Amino acid sequence: MALNFVSGRTGAFDWLFQRISGVVLALILGLHFIILHLISGGEYEYEVIMTRLANPSWKVFYFCFLFFALYHAMNGAKILIDDYIHHPRLRTLLLSLDWLLAIVLFLYGTLIILMHQAPAVKG
Amino acid sequence: MGKVTFTILRFDPEKDKKPHYQDYEVEIRRPGMMVLDGLNQIRWEQDGTLAYRRSCREGVCGSDALNINGVNRLGCITHLEDLKTPVVIQPLPSMPLIKDLIVDLNDFQDKFFLCKPFLIPKKPLPDLEQLQSPEDRRKLDGLYECILCASCSSSCPSYWADPEYLGPSALLNIWRFVVDSRDVGADERLQLLNDRHGVWRCHTILNCIEACPKGLNPTQAIGGLKKALVSAKF
Ligand code: SF4
Numbered sequence: 001m002a003l004n005f006v007s008g009r010t011g012a013f014d015w016l017f018q019r020i021s022g023v024v025l026a027l028i029l030g031l032h033f034i035i036l037h038l039i040s041g042g043e044y045e046y047e048v049i050m051t052r053l054a055n056p057s058w059k060v061f062y063f064c065f066l067f068f069a070l071y072h073a074m075n076g077a078k079i080l081i082d083d084y085i086h087h088p089r090l091r092t093l094l095l096s097l098d099w100l101l102a103i104v105l106f107l108y109g110t111l112i113i114l115m116h117q118a119p120a121v122k123g
Numbered sequence: 124m125g126k127v128t129f130t131i132l133r134f135d136p137e138k139d140k141k142p143h144y145q146d147y148e149v150e151i152r153r154p155g156m157m158v159l160d161g162l163n164q165i166r167w168e169q170d171g172t173l174a175y176r177r178s179c180r181e182g183v184c185g186s187d188a189l190n191i192n193g194v195n196r197l198g199c200i201t202h203l204e205d206l207k208t209p210v211v212i213q214p215l216p217s218m219p220l221i222k223d224l225i226v227d228l229n230d231f232q233d234k235f236f237l238c239k240p241f242l243i244p245k246k247p248l249p250d251l252e253q254l255q256s257p258e259d260r261r262k263l264d265g266l267y268e269c270i271l272c273a274s275c276s277s278s279c280p281s282y283w284a285d286p287e288y289l290g291p292s293a294l295l296n297i298w299r300f301v302v303d304s305r306d307v308g309a310d311e312r313l314q315l316l317n318d319r320h321g322v323w324r325c326h327t328i329l330n331c332i333e334a335c336p337k338g339l340n341p342t343q344a345i346g347g348l349k350k351a352l353v354s355a356k357f
Contacts, residue, residue, distance in 0.1 A: 011323030012356045015349060079326075082319055083284050 011082070014075055021072040028065045053116040066109040074102035124151040128209035129161055131173065133223050142220065144211075151203065158210065159187055159198040162224075175224040182336060185272030188215055189224055195274035195334040215277035230286075231273050234293040237315060242300065243308030259304035266299035266344060268337045275331035275341050287320040291331035291341030294322060298344035301351065313352055322348045 036044075052058050077098050085091045126148045134142035147169060149161040159180055166173045175198075178184040182200040189198050190213040192206055203210070218226035244253060269292065276282050276290035297316060301309045316322050322345055331341040 010317045011319060011321070012317060012349075012352050015323055016353050016357065079323075083281065083324065083326075086285065086287075 014079060018072065018075050018079070021068045021075070024064070024068045025072055028061070028068065031061075032065065050116065053113070059113050059116070062113050063110065066106065066113065070102050070106050070109070074098055124153075126150055127161065127203055129165065130209045130211045131165075131224070132213040133173075134220055135172070136222060146209070149203075154204075156203045157199055158189070158191055158196075158201045158203060158206070158212070161203060161210070162198060162212070173224075174222045183270060185270035188272040188274045188277075188336070190214065190216055190277075195278045197272060197274070197336040200336060215273055217277050217283040218273070226277075228273055231276060231290070231292070232271070234276075234289050235271060235296060237289070238293050238297040238300075239308060239312060239315075240296050240300070242303065242306050243311075244305060245307050253305045255304055262302045262304075263299060265339055266295060266302070269295055269299070269339060270337060271296075272336060274334040274336060275339075278330040278334035280328055280330065281324045281326060285320060285324055288324045289316060289321055291325070291345065294325070294348060295339060295341040295344040298347050301348070309351075313348070313355065316348060317352050322352065325349075 053062065078095060081091060081094045081098065085094055129147045129149050130144050131147065132142050133139070133145045147165045149164055159177055162173070162175055162177075175189070176186040177199065178186040180199045182197050185197070187198040188195060191198065191201055192211055195215060212224065214220055214224045214226045218228065218231065221227050271292060273292060276292045279291055282288050282290045294316065297312050300306045301312055325342070325345045327342055329342055335341065
């Protein structure tokens with residue numbers, strides 16, 4: 001039985017950061033939930049949310065949310081691919097797609113967060 | 124004292140294209156009969172072509188691990204009266220089938236030997252025996268008792284999915300030497316399993332714990348290995 005030593009990344013990093021990102025996500029999600037549903041009392045109006053998103057601290061908060069959620073999902077999919085796909089070329093293809101999708105979604109999400117401006121006050 | 128139906132998976136590579144099930148009636152002749160007693164009764168009195176492995180018949184050799192009513196257990200220490208009927212007996216899942224209840228364990232054993240399952244002692248060797256404190260000796264409890272029956276590995280979905288995954292049994296046996304105070308081979312052993320087919324395929328599904336007839340906890344051993352690898356790296 002030949003063990004595969006070719007990959008520089010063995011799985012220790014994936015394993016540890018899947019756990020770390022999971023814990024961070026639980027905290028961020030909890031906070032997000034409390035703010036959205038409890039503190040703002042279920043006000044989902046465009047202005048309310050836009051005003052919040054225009055605040056730089058909230059931008060950082062949602063940037064972290066985006067980063068950890070995407071990392072956790074991308075890494076989860078990578079682990080699934082590692083579990084079930086053993087054909088080397090198919091594996092490389094799927095792992096590349098996994099990364100590509102995560103990067104595209106990350107850039108798109110970042111753009112949305114950065115571009116938010118406070119809505120013009122209605123006159 | 125009544126009868127129990129055994130539904131047994133049969134496969135003769137010389138005659139059958141694919142496996143099929145066959146029913147047998149086993150007579151309960153005394154209290155406390157085990158599944159292996161039933162299999163012996165069938166083979167000795169009804170159908171001499173039934174093939175299965177057995178040896179010590181007391182849960183020590185690990186030869187007669189079988190899938191009994193969907194759970195991997197040793198036939199020789201599984202009481203018939205504890206089982207629902209009919210008793211469905213199949214070979215260990217995911218292992219290549221040779222005949223009837225006999226599977227090919229070569230790959231399973233190769234993975235065990237890959238772990239260097241022997242003491243790698245400090246050099247120079249002491250003149251007399253290598254001493255170990257009672258506390259250090261106690262760390263081996265729950266690890267050294269493995270009888271290599273393959274119940275755990277063949278119950279593990281990660282083992283089914285990845286034919287090269289070392290599996291809970293081999294990993295428990297590596298951990299047994301890594302925690303041994305007399306052994307200095309931890310680094311070379313840990314190297315072997317910090318790999319895509321090593322410890323990282325374990326997702327704590329916990330089937331191995333349920334399957335182990337010796338009450339061992341391979342998942343915990345794998346947890347120890349993961350921690351050792353992560354702390355060596357970060
Ligand atoms: S750990 Fe338990 S189930 Fe696995 S091979 Fe050893 S004795 Fe059998």
